[in-house]
Amino acid sequence: MTQPPQARNVLGTVHTAIAVSDLTHQLGFWQEVLGFTLTGTAEIGGPLPEAETGVPGLRSRIAMLTRDGQTVELYQPLAPDDRRTYRPTPADIGSWHLAFRVADLDDLIRTSAPWGWQLRGRVAVVEEGPGPVGARLAYLHNADGTILEFVQLPTPR
Known part of the structure; x- marks a missing residue:
């Protein structure tokens, strides 16, 4: 193409x-x-x-x-002094996130908490395409409004 x-x-x-x-x-x-x-x-x-x-x-x-x-x-x-903090939700136009692939999603969530990062919703599992079926997904956010996504791919059988 x-x-x-x-x-x-x-x-x-x-x-x-x-x-x-x-x-x-x-x-x-x-x-x-x-x-x-x-x-x-x-x-x-x-x-x-x-x-x-x-x-x-x-x-x-x-x-x-x-x-x-x-x-x-x-x-x-x-x-300058007149700067603001922008805290969009994932549904807001102009919001963004960076996604990382991880080996152990539960451990990542646990080790992020002391740094002020919290689970935004809950851990979700991809049940049908186009994403990898069986992948576990989580959005974490901090007080600054930054959103990071973490993806644990399914273990090959």
Whole structure:
């Protein structure tokens, strides 16, 4: 199948960025529970982030993490003062989530709780396609409004 010319311009994903209220706390969760490796931190502000985002006075602490070819940028906005916390539900337009495949969903839920991550609904099991039948799924969320999905694929017979 051939891609339309405009789609050939996109070469791949660079990173997923998530705004957090406490960078230090979230770094602990992403490293200790999710197994990401910290590749660098910085405080950014000034003309470049202001020009890119269109937010005058934007200043943030950022951290870059990687795992299995996936890069996540966690950033804690420090300025401007009029920033808000966005806590959408999965049904709200503009909401998003990042999904991870896990070996033991129950253990992941248990080890995430001390970091402030809670089960959003309940663990669900895929009973028919198009998803993998027998897969166990769970949405976890934290006080910042971030939603992560965890998927435990069925064991092959």
